[in-house]
Amino acid sequence: MRERGISIWFFIGLSLLVNGVLIVNAGVWQIFNPPANPVVLFHLHANVWWGAMLLVFGLIYCVRFAPRRQE
Amino acid sequence: MITAAAMYVAPRLVHLSAVDAAIIVFYFALVLTIGFYLQRRAKTGEDFFMAGREMTAWIAGLSFLSANLGALELMGWAASAYQYGILATHWYWIGAIPAMLFLGIVMMPFYYISKTHSVPGYLRLRFGESSRTLAAISFAFMTVLMSGINMYSMALVMKVVLGWNINFSIWVSSLTVAVYVALGGLRSAIFNEVLQFILIWAGALLIPILGLVEAGGWSNLKLQIAQNASPAYTHLWSTLGSFHNNPMGIHWTGIVFGLGFVISFGYWTTDFLVVQRVLAAKDLRSAKLAPIIGAAFKMLVPFIVILPGLLGLAVLPMKLTGETMAVATGGHSYNEVLPLMLARYCGPGLLGLGITALIAGFMSGMAGNVSAFTTVWTYDIYRALINKGGSDHHYVNMGRWCTILGVLISVGTAYLVMQFASIMDYVQALFSFFVAPLFGTVVLGMLWKRASGPGGFWGLLAGTLSSIGMWAWVKADHSALRYVALSANARDMAENMYRALWSWIICVLVTVVISYMTQPKPVSELEGLVYGVTAIPQEAEVPIYHRPVFWAIIVGAVFVVLNILVW
Numbered sequence: 284m285r286e287r288g289i290s291i292w293f294f295i296g297l298s299l300l301v302n303g304v305l306i307v308n309a310g311v312w313q314i315f316n317p318p319a320n321p322v323v324l325f326h327l328h329a330n331v332w333w334g335a336m337l338l339v340f341g342l343i344y345c346v347r348f349a350p351r352r353q354e
Numbered sequence: 355m356i357t358a359a360a361m362y363v364a365p366r367l368v369h370l371s372a373v374d375a376a377i378i379v380f381y382f383a384l385v386l387t388i389g390f391y392l393q394r395r396a397k398t399g400e401d402f403f404m405a406g407r408e409m410t411a412w413i414a415g416l417s418f419l420s421a422n423l424g425a426l427e428l429m430g431w432a433a434s435a436y437q438y439g440i441l442a443t444h445w446y447w448i449g450a451i452p453a454m455l456f457l458g459i460v461m462m463p464f465y466y467i468s469k470t471h472s473v474p475g476y477l478r479l480r481f482g483e484s485s486r487t488l489a490a491i492s493f494a495f496m497t498v499l500m501s502g503i504n505m506y507s508m509a510l511v512m513k514v515v516l517g518w519n520i521n522f523s524i525w526v527s528s529l530t531v532a533v534y535v536a537l538g539g540l541r542s543a544i545f546n547e548v549l550q551f552i553l554i555w556a557g558a559l560l561i562p563i564l565g566l567v568e569a570g571g572w573s574n575l576k577l578q579i580a581q582n583a584s585p586a587y588t589h590l591w592s593t594l595g596s597f598h599n600n601p602m603g604i605h606w607t608g609i610v611f612g613l614g615f616v617i618s619f620g621y622w623t624t625d626f627l628v629v630q631r632v633l634a635a636k637d638l639r640s641a642k643l644a645p646i647i648g649a650a651f652k653m654l655v656p657f658i659v660i661l662p663g664l665l666g667l668a669v670l671p672m673k674l675t676g677e678t679m680a681v682a683t684g685g686h687s688y689n690e691v692l693p694l695m696l697a698r699y700c701g702p703g704l705l706g707l708g709i710t711a712l713i714a715g716f717m718s719g720m721a722g723n724v725s726a727f728t729t730v731w732t733y734d735i736y737r738a739l740i741n742k743g744g745s746d747h748h749y750v751n752m753g754r755w756c757t758i759l760g761v762l763i764s765v766g767t768a769y770l771v772m773q774f775a776s777i778m779d780y781v782q783a784l785f786s787f788f789v790a791p792l793f794g795t796v797v798l799g800m801l802w803k804r805a806s807g808p809g810g811f812w813g814l815l816a817g818t819l820s821s822i823g824m825w826a827w828v829k830a831d832h833s834a835l836r837y838v839a840l841s842a843n844a845r846d847m848a849e850n851m852y853r854a855l856w857s858w859i860i861c862v863l864v865t866v867v868i869s870y871m872t873q874p875k876p877v878s879e880l881e882g883l884v885y886g887v888t889a890i891p892q893e894a895e896v897p898i899y900h901r902p903v904f905w906a907i908i909v910g911a912v913f914v915v916l917n918i919l920v921w
Binding site for chain 1: 549
């Protein structure tokens, strides 16, 4: 929300961005180091595309609601 | 219901990697950061208890829904979907949407224009001090008890799913909630609830997507469920013509009148835990829009809760059972269906996000309980009955201490339940005693000028006592079920619905009779409180797509279409 101080949407963007980076990293690492007991539908590499989606949304929200832009 | 027996079920379901742990730790750090950051904006009573009444419709609407979307809600209804099929969706659709729209369009103007800080506060303005005191004490008492029960249940979940120590789960999560709510008040609770809402979706949405891919789409899923369970598991209304034709043992009258009318309207329109979020809206239009936004998202929640339960019926290689059977055989119980589906599809990182979603759900529910308890205690009990002349600063300090005290009482309840697990069932039943009659009192107060102060008080009391009486009657003599629930075959859920319906009817009848026997309030004192004597701002100048009633019609139409699609 646009009001005094940092927007809640910035905090949400930060959360999605950090989680996205961590999940994509874990997914990419698993592509090159496949686990002994993979999850069902492992070949879809859900953590890569889902993590990437979180990362992109997080980045958009961080930029859009960055504290400096609020002032 | 997740019971103490779950403690003894099987070893942990999932193992976290370092990246999963990092995601969970980051979540805790972020919610605490928000609490510390918002501390400087919680100086006055209006800031601390009402979040400055400056929330946008979106923030208030998402928070309104998030306060209800606890982890037990997620896991419990996923378990119900596995056990009873798609019938569990009724609690998200007819059991929520009409009531949320009614709150937004009909009731919100009176709550908002009266400038009340709580539902008991509205009762004081409309019916007098005795009705407010009855509602406030029962709400405060039951809210902290429910918070403790939820806390204990969540700690059990963490033990079963992750192997975490119960004491560790209880103290870490409860102290985190205590810190961020005590520091930033309702604004901090609301901000974190919006964050938690997003994380719940980010963590849980992947399960139904991947589940549908594995099952081969909705049509194939229905075929597999028909083979593994029964075709009745995928029909929402067509099996409700008789108590015997559906897995829940319920009749459509119970769903429509008991759940869809009394229980749903009672909870969504009078439970201060959720209504408080809407009262924090910045203006009347935002306050009316917030429940409508909440309703739109509420319609989608079955996608992340009910669908995983149904998918479990189709794709899980093992058969889930009740707690007792699971303990005896070393198998998995219904309550584990959501974590099992999470572990099935989610590798490192996604697993941490999914577990974070469960923790976020728990914490949003607990913060909702604690912030609502704090407001009711400070304004409706402490200021009304104990210390009427305190300064605003004094009441804010009381609110901060009360937050910590509320959390500590909840922790105490959690340990009490740990010793006497059966308390859990009794307290949950007790909570339901107050909701239906309270709706009768509030709705008559808002829509009927003639309702008098004594009528409101005695109606509320009679409705509550009759509900307790019916519950005790069935406990003492199970054959009484055929009178209370209209069928000897009715299950617990059906009994709850009919009990709520009778207690609401008794509340309304007593209120009407006593009101006609006593003197009503002068019309001049009802301004801003009752339909017909309250000037509600018109929206003729506002474009149609900005009007709450327009969006309420859209949401209502989608609600009807969804029900027909899975009839």
